[in-house]
Amino acid sequence: MGFAEEHRRWLDYHLKQRKGERLDRLKRGHGHGEQMFAERVWWPIFGHFDHLHPEYEVSDWRGRPYFVDFVWNPGRVKFAIEVKGYGPHVQNSDRTKYRQELNREICLQIGGYRVVAVPYDDLETTPGLTISLLRSLFMPYLTVSEEEKAHYSRLEREILQIALRTGGGIRPADLVQELQIHPRTAVKRLRSLCDKGKFQPIMVNGSSRVNRYEYIHSIADSHIW
Known part of the structure; x- marks a missing residue:
């Protein structure tokens, strides 16, 4: 939201x-x-x-x-x-x-x-x-415990690093290019981060298709890695 x-x-x-x-x-x-x-x-x-x-x-x-x-x-x-x-x-x-x-x-x-x-x-x-x-x-x-860090996979932490650096929306294609991962993997990890409250999907106007994923800013994210 x-x-x-x-x-x-x-x-x-x-x-x-x-x-x-x-x-x-x-x-x-x-x-x-x-x-x-x-x-x-x-x-x-x-x-x-x-x-x-x-x-x-x-x-x-x-x-x-x-x-x-x-x-x-x-x-x-x-x-x-x-x-x-x-x-x-x-x-x-x-x-x-x-x-x-x-x-x-x-x-x-x-x-x-x-x-x-x-x-x-x-x-x-x-x-x-x-x-x-x-x-x-x-x-x-706002330090994050080791247990909280374990809540995120290595790939998810890398995606959060990219989100912190860019400060805006991320497309699966951006992760494919930067992290050299499969498109399905990019979508799967972004959806997982949505479930964990770190991103929200942004739909294309007038459709149910997701255009990008908007990062939900949190100062604590800088401690996750």
Whole structure:
């Protein structure tokens, strides 16, 4: 699935899990900036929303509920991600709010979160910079075990390497030429990778014939080999 479908499925899942203020906050809080981060930064890095929680409720230093834009909790570490605009943090009339925000960040770190502030303006103008920085930040926490590596054959790992290098769609003919394999083998391995969630078939307009296979980006793939 593409971003729009996967984002809708992910958001619907979290909406169904909530009620009361937590539900209302998700409906109100996941706005333009958060959706732009999801589409322009998170999706190009991961290609999925596993372990990412929108409008995640935590407690501040007073014990009051506070909602973080995103929390990513893959198991080894917890990241609290906030999309921040420029205006609210430089106006003197908001000094109290600004102090409270800094105190909340300290509380998040006390609670074991690594706090990441993402500039809203960069999402509009230079999302590539944010992608580059977050890839470097997240990479140490995305190592793949030997058991996970064994889930892929040698040929499948080579196909994933090609997909990472080209960053786009792959045709069986491309693999035949580059890897010197039989066309049926290329199709079989691509279908296997579709079943494992690494590719999705792209049909020719108006037919059921597959034209190419689109790679589903995942930062963890660079560790598979």
